[in-house]
Amino acid sequence: MTTVPVEQEKVEACRAFAADIADDVQRFIDRHTTVGVERTVARAYGVVGADAEGTPLANALVDRIHKAGQVGRGVAYHLGRALCEGAASVQEAAEMLAFSEAADFGPGPSAAEARGAIEAATREAIARIDSARDEREANKAAHRVGTAPLKYVIVATGNIYDDAVQAKAAGFAGADIVAVIRATAQSLLDYVPEGPTTEGYGGTYATQENFRIIRRAADEATRDTGTYLAQTNYSSGLCMSEIAWMAAVERLDMLLNDAMYGILFRDINMQRTFIDQYFSRRIIARSGIVINTGEDNYLTTADAVEKAHTVLASQFINEAFARRAGLREELMGLGHAFEINPWLEDSLLFELAQAQLVRQIFDRHPIKWMPPTKFKTGDIFHSHVHDAMFNLVGITTGQSIALLGMFSEAVHTPLLMDRYLSLKSARYIFTAARHLGDEIQWKPGGIVESRAREVLDKAHALLREVERETLWDAIGRGAFGDVKRTRTGGKGYSGVVARHPEYLNPILEVLERSSS
């Protein structure tokens, strides 16, 4: 495989800085919870359903506890207590706590007693994640699995039934992974909608039922073609961890999941995001889902040449957070992108340098390689050529997961035909240039090598700075994606709660034990 020289000591120094940066935030995470985390716990314990207005019971339950100022004890405590006090099931306990006059949030039994009462349900909750994981792994083992770069395409009609048709078509046309992208405003909803949905803009709502519908379609496509069709969705926004749990039990294979994306690109509060990402990744780690991080997005709001090092620095940070949540490297699909102004001289060499550098530094990670988007225009023919260059760099540098570009990127979410042509072009280029990377060497001291060195140097300097100022302040001054956010600003801050000294979350405890 072609390589660029990478200074190992510098890489190790980057990892050490990232470790410090993440440890500082992790100390905060370990002392807090959020309404999102607690809703996830409730769902994992089997709390289901929604009222006539569509408010999920998990929300009604946690909101009531929050109003009483008792979220810090953990929803598990309250459910366990209700069981101690005679509720016949977790569901009954949840309904009582959410709606009954009799609900008591004052002093009650000890955390140990509540833990005892909910112990069987804790075991069931974990078993449910484990059995879904086993079923996924068995299904994969029984079929052919695509070769890297895995061909990843997007489906986003807004109507889950059309999405299912499109997902199957993608499988037929050679896709390895289908992503149903989420409706425009979903990340800011502080609840997960219920049931199948047919109305979404820019994507389709992530709901547990929608996950099932696409899983079924992907399984059918798998049986049809003999090649396993993987499914992915977004674990981000205010319901990051709830969606991670739904994905885990509905056998999704991958999830967009980033420690900072919500902060930077949806203006979600920092504290909220950090806490939520941790719990979501604990579930993801247990479930064996591959995460896809979102560093590619930085290059849409910041310049891709000037700020390439921010992508690399952020990858080190995402990796450090993921480690702290128990993820193996093989599950860390760190993201980066082909977003340099295509009209810049030697832009292709810069892209090659960056792709190669990331590939080498994160050698065990299923790197997620994102296509050009920002400089795409409505000239679909030119756009198709632009994507071909992306495909060429992807195969040459051995990227793991290639999110294929669409010639209609600047126009609409992909149509059936757009996806077909994109897959055809990728199939051609990935085949035609299969071993190109094995055959070539970069000119010593040439443009590619120098660029790779420069990016690593700058990432190293940035990480040193972030370590000194802390991640909170670094984001505050716009270190990533040129976007600035404050510690208490943004959406969802009111849902952040300090843990009580006797905070109870037996599910998290099992998840934390399972990785160490």
Add this chain to the structure above:
Amino acid sequence: MGSMTQRNILRAYGDREGDGMVQMSFTLRILPGDRAREVAKRFAEAHGLREPLVTAMEQASREHTYFVVYGHSQHGVDTSDIEVEELAAQPLTRDQIEEQAKKLGRKIVVVGACTGSDAHTVGIDAILNYKGFAGEKGLESFKCIDAHNLGAQVENAELCEKAKALGADALLVSQVITQRNCHKENAAALVELATRQGFRDKVILLLGGPRIDHNLAVELGFDAGFGPGTKPITVASFLVERLVGRV
């Protein structure tokens, strides 16, 4: 016909004047074959293509086929009855803008945002921020303009509040997500709100985004619309002409 306006019929130009050559591509829910080729041909003919030639026919799913067709379009358009304001046709230069604006005796206050649930900031940033986009500096770089960028995911009500508080001369609204026309609803709602709050006529309302054009913006109740590739200077020029023209 009373007046003798010169008719000027435009047809697609491929190889030779008047040949009307165009290509189209589409998918149909049918499997490839002679029948499918005939269906594609008829489909093209129904769109006004003479002698359609099906140049590609490939199965794209278990049920769908993808086609490329070339043909001679029989349609022409009379350009003499097209009325469109060319906003970008002759923008003032930067110096002219600064010079003209002096007549106002104060800075032009503009407030912009990407509104509703739309989180795309790059377009509005390109127009407003100093840095701009692709080498074109934004309105903030003009001495005569006081630019306020509220960012994305801004509710119409918040934009109106800010605009009133800052005494804005112009509101700049960006809408990028357009699936099933959601941008139109949100944009129209802003105009309605400004009208209800009684300040619609005191401000210039501009709408921009990849699917916006001047006619659409005017239809929605804005003063002007700006589409893909808009340069900040075009917007500055428009504002100055409107405002100085009014004093």
